[in-house]
Amino acid sequence: MQNLRIPGPTPCPPETLGELSRQMINHRGPEFADIQGRIMERLKLFFRTQNEVYILTCSGTGAMEASIVNTLSPGDRVLAVSIGEFGERFALIAEAYGAHVRKLEFEPGTAADPAAVAAALREDPDTKAVLVTHNETSTGVTNDVQAIGKAVRAANPDVLYIVDAISSLGCIPFATDAWDVDVATTCSQKGFMIPPGLAFITLSPRAWRAYEQAKMPRFYLDAGLYRDYARKGQPPWTPAVSLYYGLDKALDMMYQEGLEQTNARHHDVAEYTRTRVKALGLKLLAEPRYASDTVTSVVVPEGVNAGQLLGVLNSDFGTVLAAGQGKLAGKIVRIGHMGIVDRRDIDAAIDALSAALDKLGYRQPAA
């Protein structure tokens, strides 16, 4: 079987995949209300929130859009903290909807500096929202959302703190309420061990107050409709029913392992990945203290073509790694380790990487 080691979609366990083949039911009937209610209740644990978590039928990008259009108005001043492609995407979405976006960028491989975020907020007291990516899969770096949040609140207690937790939630510790995050989003195909197609969003009371004033247009992604329909045990629009079946099972499994244990396993596997990559004589892109526990970016060594490397890994070794994106295209390859993953998956991936490099004539420099 293929060793799919990209930062999502992640391989799914047979337990959740098996559920996907169940027959359809009426999404406006009592059976669906049971499933939706059970899922919404249990998602709260993973968001570590007391507020409701809504389920959207879309990708993570749709959820990012939802977090913006439900809380902001055209012309609102927004601080977009970017440490890579997904930070850029958050800024692009806000711009597409007419926000006045100021970008605060950090070098690829580094995390956002909380003091710099606070300083930027102090420079522009009219800022309505700060957009932050918790875990940047394009570089393999995790932002310190808690520390940034503290700095944000110290600089501007009323600002909306909007976090993309797509590739972290369920894998890397995240605490919506304790960290005073106003909008948090994630999706199905990363930590939740089911295929893509569902995304999740939660809004704080502060975010709901912003919702009442927000004038960006919205319909499919209107959080208020999700809130109103949730009272009836329904989603506003026809949902991706099969994925609800899978998610229900995935949540059983995640409860069984326990959130802290899941987080610890991800940390262990990530450390193991970094150790094995370095042992091949390869360089990691991310600063060690910010290295992600869900994806590792490996610098492609001089003389090796990244596209060729990924091709040989796939065709000859059944291993699928991800390419670099944007500025990092051709410069790095990325190893995903989120969801159902253990050290053996990493052993197989790194052995394949080593063999593929050999095949391409790369010689590890002498120690």
Add this chain to the structure above:
Amino acid sequence: MQNLRIPGPTPCPPETLGELSRQMINHRGPEFADIQGRIMERLKLFFRTQNEVYILTCSGTGAMEASIVNTLSPGDRVLAVSIGEFGERFALIAEAYGAHVRKLEFEPGTAADPAAVAAALREDPDTKAVLVTHNETSTGVTNDVQAIGKAVRAANPDVLYIVDAISSLGCIPFATDAWDVDVATTCSQKGFMIPPGLAFITLSPRAWRAYEQAKMPRFYLDAGLYRDYARKGQPPWTPAVSLYYGLDKALDMMYQEGLEQTNARHHDVAEYTRTRVKALGLKLLAEPRYASDTVTSVVVPEGVNAGQLLGVLNSDFGTVLAAGQGKLAGKIVRIGHMGIVDRRDIDAAIDALSAALDKLGYRQPAA
């Protein structure tokens, strides 16, 4: 097994459900490009278009939103032809994005009058787009999209003709290019025999010219990004991979049956449904000449509570019909017959309906 007879999600055949449990692959890799290319090419037959058909990960409502935000600007004058709840929804979406919407409403149970649509267009020559629902599931009525299209073009050759073909395409004859439709949308859980989660959209050259001028904000649903990424065999955002597997198989099956044969089967099953409902002494909501071939609306007889009827059908007879919506709530129940359906499914549903009515003390009036 439950007899799920609602206007979507429809029951899925084991062949497509079985595909949903396949393992994930890289949506940016060559295997996915193969699947996406094959599906996009074959979807053209069902839309009867030479233009590309794009696959969105969302419900049909998302596709309706896509058809508006990709072609229009705030302030644009739009004529929304409404024969029921989904016509209303189309108008609501356009209004949410700032269009100036004029509604042309027809009585529930009747279809839109092409001459009235043309007259409305002539009254307002600045109209940029006409929104039409091909098949209105809330009433069980099918609009004559071809005749409306002819009237529309005669009144205003440049107007955008935007059609929601969600509950018709693949079941009821539809011809995007021959009928000069500019934007057509549908989704996965109706005629395509797979669960909800995917929607499809195609744009004419006239619609693409409108796209270049359109100023409504869009990101997740930006058709231009779907077009650009399609050249690489990719979707812009992570797609609902499992549903692509199912769709690939469904298209095999639909090609095998043949589009004309599929349409004929839907017509036969619908006629059979209407005959059997009338034989119970019950009234149909839709005018016979516009009665839908994918959903039949049955008027709930005096003295019977619609909610109770649906409850007994589900709990005692394993049959799930749909409730009335909006103004028709409590007044009708709806029988879906789209996708994989034959006369035996209808026999089972009508036998259950008859027995449930008996149980509720309803006595058929003497002939």
